[in-house]
Amino acid sequence: MHDTTDEKFIETIGLIWQAEGNPRIAGQILACLILSDDPRSLSEIAETLGVSKASVSTNVRMLEARGLTEKVSRVGQRIDLWKAVPHPQGATLRAMSQRFRRNADRITEIAHDFGPEARGKQDKVAQFGDFYRSSADFLEQWADQLDKAAPARTTAPHIEDETENHG
Amino acid sequence: MHDTTDEKFIETIGLIWQAEGNPRIAGQILACLILSDDPRSLSEIAETLGVSKASVSTNVRMLEARGLTEKVSRVGQRIDLWKAVPHPQGATLRAMSQRFRRNADRITEIAHDFGPEARGKQDKVAQFGDFYRSSADFLEQWADQLDKAAPARTTAPHIEDETENHG
DNA sequence: CATATTGTTCAATATGTACTGAACGAACTG
DNA sequence: CAGTTCGTTCAGTACATATTGAACAATATG
Known part of the structure; x- marks a missing residue:
């Protein structure tokens, strides 16, 4: 194989x-x-x-x-x-975090759509959204931590000035 | 819609x-x-x-x-x-954790396959696997924390009976 | 200018798999 | 026992999308 x-x-x-x-x-x-x-x-x-x-x-x-x-x-x-990139971990976690946050926003919005007359559903959905949001926070925090631990890159794009001077 | x-x-x-x-x-x-x-x-x-x-x-x-x-x-x-289930957050995180741990195991195994003569690759791959493993640990820990915070169910919903073999 | 090389875009295809319908087995009733 | 009801299984289909080939734009050279 x-x-x-x-x-x-x-x-x-x-x-x-x-x-x-x-x-x-x-x-x-x-x-x-x-x-x-x-x-x-x-x-x-x-x-x-x-x-x-x-x-x-x-x-x-x-x-x-x-x-x-x-x-x-x-x-x-x-x-x-x-x-x-040298240390892809931070970026990986950040991508996950962003997805989670988008999901959280969508769900929270739906929770708002439930009127106060459907308090039970509203709470459950909101709780669901909160979970996604706290997950996003958590992952982002962790990503920061990892990036701090790893040798920091400058955000400037790397340029190899390996110019071989042609005759 | x-x-x-x-x-x-x-x-x-x-x-x-x-x-x-x-x-x-x-x-x-x-x-x-x-x-x-x-x-x-x-x-x-x-x-x-x-x-x-x-x-x-x-x-x-x-x-x-x-x-x-x-x-x-x-x-x-x-x-x-x-x-x-009343509080699906813990289970959600645990499922993610298990996936990450499986990935970590697969990758670490590959890292071992690289002989000492390919030290550079071995290190990079091992590092990759370690990331997955630490992610798994992290998520699991968090799941425990959430489950502890949430009102505990009286009936233990343990799904961990399935012995996880690395093979 | 023509020519060559490189990267992107996009319509068309290939491919994986989610989903279904039908057949089946299990559990109950009279 | 025959007759229902319910859940699962599985082969086949439908569907989404990853991937491709070809056309195209961009950049360089001479």
Whole structure:
């Protein structure tokens, strides 16, 4: 099934992501970049995973939006190189937190829709929403904690000025 | 779109569950039972949600396995009545925790597969697994805290009888 | 300008699985 | 025993969406 340990890791992370309701390829890309020491181009990733460049393009940007991958621009190079962020834990938790908070808001809004005549339902729904909200708070707090513990990155995008001066 | 606030809640929870990679109907059933003061029969639930009894049967038992619903047996009554557990938060967190722990185990195992000659990869993968494991610990701890804070049920709803083998 | 390379967009397809209907078994009644 | 009612199982279908191929835009070179 798995030829190499690399592939095993890539496929496992892909399956885990899929089980969480995400595209499998997104997880595979992340795993691929985590294993790689150097940033990889879109084409390299696509070939490694045996998928289309279109998928990689879409999903690597989704990962970027979640704060899990970064583009590494090289001066004088048009090509986009991608790397996994050094400590993805904080971003992962923060993404979860945001989802929870959105859910909390939606549910709380519904709780308000229940008039005072349905006090019982209103309370139960509100309680449900509160749970989501406190979960969001909790996860966010934890993410902060992790990010503090980990060597902090500056938010500025990393630029390799590895310019080889052409003759 | 939504006729009643009840339906709005039911559909919203269904969508949230679906976004998490679960069957939508499972979330709808849970929402339905949360809104209901009295336990509901399988047929009632099916009619309320406009879905087949087969789906309700399957999903309500999935919810039970996760500790979110309970069967209420009545003496001299063959019919199964279902209710949502009083405080589903703990069970929700515990289910998440278990998923995280399974993921952690799988990843750690892969980390071991990397020989010492691939120290860099081994470390990165192990770190990844550790994150999942500490997340699992964290969630479980929190679940305990919530369950302690909430009025304890007299009947212990332990679902942990299933021995968790790593294999 | 033409040509080459790279990344994105989007309609079409492939794929997984949620959901259903029908058949079945179990538990009760008369 | 035959006749109901209820829950589960399972093969088949429907449906959502992940993924692709091709067209396109953008950027560079000469």
